[in-house]
Amino acid sequence: MRPIQAAFPATRFRRNRRTDALRRLTQENTLSVNDLIWPVFVRAGEGIEEPVASMPGVFRRSVDLIARAAVEAEAMGIPAICVFPYTDQSLRSEDCAEAWNPDNLSNRAIRAIKRAAPGIAVMTDVALDPYSTHGQDGLMQGGTVLNDETLEALVKMTLAQADAGADIIGPSDMMDGRIGAMRSALEGAGHKDVAIMSYSAKYASAFYGPFRDAVGASANLKGDKKTYQMNPANGDEALRLVARDLAEGADMVMVKPGMPYLDICRRVKEEFRVPTYAYQVSGEYAMIEAAAQNGWIDGDRAMVESLLAFKRAGCDGILTYYAPRIAPLL
Numbered sequence: 143m144r145p146i147q148a149a150f151p152a153t154r155f156r157r158n159r160r161t162d163a164l165r166r167l168t169q170e171n172t173l174s175v176n177d178l179i180w181p182v183f184v185r186a187g188e189g190i191e192e193p194v195a196s197m198p199g200v201f202r203r204s205v206d207l208i209a210r211a212a213v214e215a216e217a218m219g220i221p222a223i224c225v226f227p228y229t230d231q232s233l234r235s236e237d238c239a240e241a242w243n244p245d246n247l248s249n250r251a252i253r254a255i256k257r258a259a260p261g262i263a264v265m266t267d268v269a270l271d272p273y274s275t276h277g278q279d280g281l282m283q284g285g286t287v288l289n290d291e292t293l294e295a296l297v298k299m300t301l302a303q304a305d306a307g308a309d310i311i312g313p314s315d316m317m318d319g320r321i322g323a324m325r326s327a328l329e330g331a332g333h334k335d336v337a338i339m340s341y342s343a344k345y346a347s348a349f350y351g352p353f354r355d356a357v358g359a360s361a362n363l364k365g366d367k368k369t370y371q372m373n374p375a376n377g378d379e380a381l382r383l384v385a386r387d388l389a390e391g392a393d394m395v396m397v398k399p400g401m402p403y404l405d406i407c408r409r410v411k412e413e414f415r416v417p418t419y420a421y422q423v424s425g426e427y428a429m430i431e432a433a434a435q436n437g438w439i440d441g442d443r444a445m446v447e448s449l450l451a452f453k454r455a456g457c458d459g460i461l462t463y464y465a466p467r468i469a470p471l472l
């Protein structure tokens with residue numbers, strides 16, 4: 143329905159923008175602390191907080207400091223934290239067995255967070271890239287990323303994360319059939335209440351660069367991920383992927399990256415009306431921060447505007463490295 147609109151001068155849009163009070167009164171969308179999921183990087187050691195060069199203000203933290211950060215995030219009201227491991231190169235292998243080691247870095251971090259900040263939801267990453275020598279998200283044979291063999295590995299990884307206390311499993315691997323395989327394994331293992339947020343529409347994007355530095359996968363990765371991540375030119379395919387994942391038992395769905403794919407967020411929300419999230423990825427964060435550091439844009443204002451855009455596009459929440467910086471402002 144098109145709103146009825148009198149002609150000028152009966153209608154003057156500037157009336158509703160005249161004062162701050164009127165602008166607030168007519169504001170359509172708002173960002174809340176409840177919309178935030180904070181992605182964090184965990185590394186080995188103790189008492190370590192190491193900056194990620196390509197992501198100013200973002201750190202790799204040892205397990206003890208991740209737990210402390212989670213306590214602070216919980217105190218700020220951030221509802222969820224998402225753990226990504228920087229795995230030592232010596233623990234990476236062809237078969238990626240470290241991925242389902244119950245005591246790997248990620249699982250130790252999950253346990254430490256649940257102990258220190260029981261009220262914050264812990265989300266995980268399910269993909270093999272932090273554990274493989276080649277930096278691909280799946281098992282490889284002769285230059286091909288294998289689908290069905292990878293599913294078995296992803297299921298083992300999922301169960302280890304659920305055993306460690308994860309609340310939300312986050313498959314970012316883009317293999318076909320993973321949601322169904324993970325869902326039935328979780329049910330079978332008694333983890334019936336563990337949720338899955340599927341990276342349903344994940345694009346083969348140039349905007350993941352800084353993240354790959356953060357998890358130490360950049361140097362290992364040869365080539366690209368185009369045989370499993372989506373073609374940036376496609377939109378309808380995203381809707382088919384979301385439909386597929388919901389049918390296989392996903393509880394929430396995600397679009398990634400965020401800002402270049404706001405049209406996809408909007409289409410997913412309108413088509414399915416399910417909990418829909420966007421990942422404001424490392425490259426989006428790095429672009430804003432780099433411009434702000436050069437004095438070319440106002441970083442705080444760009445942060446707020448970029449996050450509000452996700453709400454306007456229909457998202458229920460955002461994975462963002464800005465979570466702890468924006469939470470106190472909300």
Ligand code: PBG
Pocket residue numbers: 267268269270271279314315349350351352353354367422423424425
């Ligand atoms: C890997 C994974 C990636 C991100 C999250 N999980 C990178 C990739 O697919 O290569 C990117 C997140 C970001 O850029 O902030 N499974």
